[in-house]
Amino acid sequence: MxxxxxxxxxxxxxxxxxxxxxxxxxxxxxxxxxxxxxxxxxxxxxxxxxxxxxxxxxxxxxxxxxxxxxxxxxxxxxxxxxxxxxxxxxxxxxxxxxxxxxxxxxxxxxxxxxxxxxxxxxxxxxxxxxxxxxxxxxxxxxxxxxxxxxLGRPRFLADLRPEGLLHGRVLRPPSVGAVLRAVPDGWTLRDGLSLASSGIEAKVMLVRDGSFVGVVGEREADVDRALEQLRADAEWDELDLLPDPDDLPRWLRSGAHEEVPVLEEDGAPGPGPGVVEASYSRPFLAHASIAPSAGLAVWTDGGVHVSSHSQGIHGLRDAIAATLDLDPVTVVVEHVENAGCYGHNAADDAAFDAVLLARAVPGRPVLLRWTRPDELTWGPLAPAMTATLRARLDGGRITGWSHDVWSTGHSARPGYAGHPGLLAGAHLAEPFPLPPSTDPPPAAGGGTTRNAVPAYDVGPRRVVGHRKTDSPLRTSAMRALGAHLNVFAIESFMDELAESAGVDPVAFRLDHLTDPRARHVVAEAARLAGWDDEPPEDTGRGVAYARYKDRGAHCAIVADVEVTDAVVVRRLVVVADVGRVVNPDGARNQLEGGATQATSWTLKERMGFDARRLLGTDWEAYPVLRFSEAPEVTVHLVDSDAPSTGAGEAAQGPTSAAIANAVQRALGVRVRDLPLTHDAVVRAIDAIGG
Amino acid sequence: MTGFEVNGTRVEVGGDPDTPLLTVLRDDLGLVGTRFGCGQGLCGACNVVLDGAVVPSCQTPVWQAEGRSVTTVEGLSADGTPHPVQSAILDRQAAQCGFCISGIVVRAAALLDEEPTADAARVAEALDGNLCRCGAHRRIVDAVLAAREPTA
Structure with a gap:
């Protein structure tokens, strides 16, 4: 057959x-x-x-x-x-x-x-x-x-209440590479909490294996208090391993790399006279799901049963089995919903934490939940990236193109590079290391180089990725992977080239696009957004386009951005061709959400750190878009009989670029490093002035 | 023991009076519709109404509820009929993962009680203490507007 x-x-x-x-x-x-x-x-x-x-x-x-x-x-x-x-x-x-x-x-x-x-x-x-x-x-x-x-009914993982439930928490190290020196001898809980060395007759039980420390107890309030006491008393040896957060592009280009060749065509431009060149970057980002990750596990003689919000329950099963030397058949993982997942977040790590705690209390289900600070700082981060683009222009046409992109790896999923890759595994007395992140294979769209090849007719091309292999920070897949920065770079650069050529940005794109589906979404977005009309005062209008993974959804976006004290995105007009649409409102919701979340990345988000610790530990230190900052988003789906594609990752790159292009048109200033905060815009203005 | 009213029913709970109201609601009273999002009072996922005021239940020790009245998301549809805000959110599919939505429903319902004619800017401002990560913001604002009493 x-x-x-x-x-x-x-x-x-x-x-x-x-x-x-x-x-x-x-x-x-x-x-x-x-x-x-x-x-x-x-x-x-x-x-x-x-x-x-x-x-x-x-x-x-x-x-x-x-x-x-x-x-x-x-x-x-x-x-x-x-x-x-x-x-x-x-x-x-x-x-x-x-x-x-x-x-x-x-x-x-x-x-x-x-x-x-x-x-x-x-x-x-x-x-x-x-x-x-x-x-x-x-x-x-x-x-x-x-x-x-x-209606507030039980639905999420943390809502499960099986018979005999225990609650669990894990004390994560304060920084990357920290080693637990001691929980002081004779350490006990205070304020009416008592500690059990085995069994759970007492209120709280301590579970320790190397630098992995957790608590299990009957009452959630008790384990929360125990965790705080443990945090206050535990002593760690810490290391200064983190790079300068204000100079990530240089850090990304230094040190050890694995080359990811994509295209090498004769005649592609290198640096030199007559070649336009620009570099772009984004910082490390957090997934920042609204729920902290959770896991539920029951350890029995026959094996372990795990409830998880993992994106890949089979890979998680195998990773748990490999780390604990179990027969995979004895590990059962079922999916239970949690808050929105935008990629490889801490779900798998939380599931394994639950297993480690459940192993200490056989027969009792343990519901493990991460804390908000751990969710933001110990879940895999989305990679920082930087790209340098070069092109030759001949009249109004691009006649050669090169794209170099540097990034930490976009995959550290369970099983990556032959390693289980579960966070707590690295903290056990006999640790399973977390080697440098890799990238998904090219057949799966790649990671660092995803969408690094321009969709345009640009003459001879050279496209190379440089994956940094010596980062202390664990990074992995977040929505759109490398396509976010690569499309941001390409579509910002297209506007810069259009300006050099003295051509309107929409016309310039259409001049270099041959695919009729691509041309249609660009032209339609311009038409629906009133591209040729004068935007309101203080408002710039920018356009961007990409086809996700070169074979997925076509998406063009026009952003209206008002720049006064801050950068405010007023409106995004999204036109997408996702092939045959199974659920139109569902597809629109995914595109709206993708564009709105990318607006948050673009305007606000950046994981801060000092030499030792990540600093984005709460919603004030890692701010995300709020309701009064959210743009109006209108989505238009193209009628199509082409095979269905996904919709959830099509809008991110075009959104960021359209916003940056709109800022440029409002202020005459090009901001090439995300996020486009007030300070970043001021710096860009100062750079021109100076 | 701490005694108070939840969704119209008198309850008494034991344990440490400093325990967050959120933990008591979820663990002792089985009302898991109020969600734990941050434990720092910064995301709004655990909003409840305490004697008419919207508070983050994760930052409200249960002793503060003594003798008072608490309304949770479950209480907004206690008679089997969803609150107009809930109906409008479902009609307009104004959510994605839905983890933030309990706290948003509670906040928006309280807003419309106080300001039945709130406009879009006011709704958005009122929801600025609620975080949504999936990007359903504008759908949610539109749904809250649709839940207002029809004006004469």
Whole structure:
């Protein structure tokens, strides 16, 4: 059989995907995918695809959470690939189910026949029926998960309250590389708290392995107080390992690197006369999810059961097993929702913390929650990056292009570079090191070099990444990965070149774009934003475009930015071509959210640190966009029959560049280093004046 | 023991009176709709109404609630009918991950009680103590505006 969906080939068992719960009128078809609800609404979108594939109404479908023991292994929920990878798989599963259990009406009898199918059936051995019509697909179905969240019902991981629950906290080191010297001899808790050396009869139990220290107890209030006492009394040996936060571009270009060659075409420009050159940068960023990470684990003789909000439960399972020398079959991980996930955050680390604490109290479930300061500073950071771009201009045309980008690695996910990669593993008495972060492979879009190749017709090109391999800070994937800085750089540079050429920025882009879908979104964004009209007073208008990962969504954005005391983004007009749209409102919500979050990155965000410690430990030290600062965002989706792409990572790079381009047009000042704070704008003005 | 009213029901809880109200709500009273976001009173995810004032329950020791009345997100739909702010948020799909939304619902409902004709700028200003990381800000503001009483 040809053209089988790859995720059906790797997960051929029918029962991994579909089962039936209940009977008769109330019977529901349960669909278990390997893609997790991360706050992006994917469970609803995939339910729509499943409903049409199975020829059932949406209310006959119940989506159940990813589970390493029961459901398919679809790798990570990442890279805007969930619809692309799961759509064909569900189409095949549904086609097989209809072939074997049809006719599809009356529905009760159809569902009963589905219930009677052999869960062990090999899906690759049955020819599926051709897809039926789109009934659920293409509609703005409301999110299945939102009623619980809006009405305040239990839904999130930290809301789980299994019988016998214990609460856990971990004392993280105060800085990178710190080693626990001592919890002083005879250390005891104070103020009515008592410490148990074993068992949990006393209020709080201390769990220690090397520099990993945690507390477990019956009452959350007690473990919180115990953690504070432990923090006050623990002594650490600390090191000054961190670079100068005010000179990250130079630090990124120094030290050890691994080269990531992308393109090397004859005649691409190097530095020299007649070559336009500019450099851009962004600082380290935090994921800054609204919930601290959490994990729930129960350790029993038979193995360990883990509830986690990980993006990749199978990789997490294997990493836990590798770190503790367990048979992976004895480690079960199921996904439970937590607050919004924008990449490789602390979810996996928190799950492993829960396992380490649960191991000390066998048979009792332990709910581990990180603190807010740890969430901001101990979760993997998004890499700092810098890029230098060069181009030759001949009249109004670009006739050669080069792009060098320096970054720390964009992947430290569990299993990266052959290492489990779980944070607490590095703190154990027999530690598992956390080697330098890597990048996803080029086939997955790369990391440092993601979107480093311009979409434009620019003559001979040279594109090279330089991944820094000696960073003390752990960095990993955050939304759009390297595409954020690379697109910011390319699209800022396009405006600089347009200005040099004396050509309007929209016209200049259209002059260098041949792909009709690209040209359409740029022209449409300009039209809808009134590009040719005079913007309001004190307001600059900027444009930017990118196609995410060179093969995903096309997205053009026009930003209206008012610059007075501060940079205020008034409006973003987003035009996106995401192929066939499964859930229009869901896609719009993802693009709005992506653009708004990127506005926060662009205007406000920067992880601060001194030589030793990260300083962005709360929402005052790591500020994010607030309601009165959020721009109006209008999203227009292009009608398209092209294959569906993701929408959640298309807007970040174009948003940052469109804002910077608008600032330039408002003030006549080019700010090339993010974030575009008041101080950064003043510095850029001073640089011109001086 | 500390005695107070939660969503119209009288409750008594033991334990340390300095325990945050948030912990008591979630662990002792099973009201997990009030979320823990930061524990520092800076994100608004744990907002509740205490005798008419919106407070972060993570920074409110339970002794402060003694003899007073607390309304949580669950209390806004206690009669089975969602509060107009909740209905409007669902109608407009004005959330992404939804972790921040309990505290936003509580804050916005209190705002519309006090200022039934609040405009967009006022709603946004009132929500500046609530953080949303997914970028649903403008949808949320629009939903709160839609939840206002229709004007004559």
């Amino acid at each position: 040809t053209d089988l969906a790859p995720h059906v080939i790797t997960n051929p068992r029918l029962g991994s995907w579909v089962s039936v719960a209940g009977s008769g009128d109330g019977a529901l078809v349960e669909v278990r995918v390997g893609k997790a609800e991360l706050g992006q609404g994917i469970a609803t979108t995939l339910a729509q695809l499943a409903a049409d594939a199975l020829a059932l109404s949406l209310d006959r479908i119940r989506m159940v959470a990813p589970h390493t023991g029961l459901g398919p292994d679809q790798g990570l929920t990442a890279g805007s690939l969930s619809v692309l990878q799961t759509g064909p798989a569900l189409a095949h599963v549904g086609g097989v189910v209809r072939a074997l259990a049809g006719p599809t009406s009356p529905v009760e009898e159809y569902v009963a026949r589905i219930a009677a199918l052999d869960p062990a059936l090999d899906l690759t051995t049955v020819a599926p029926l051709a897809p039926g019509g789109a009934v659920a697909v293409g509609r703005s179905e409301p999110r299945l998960d939102l009623p619980d969240k809006v």
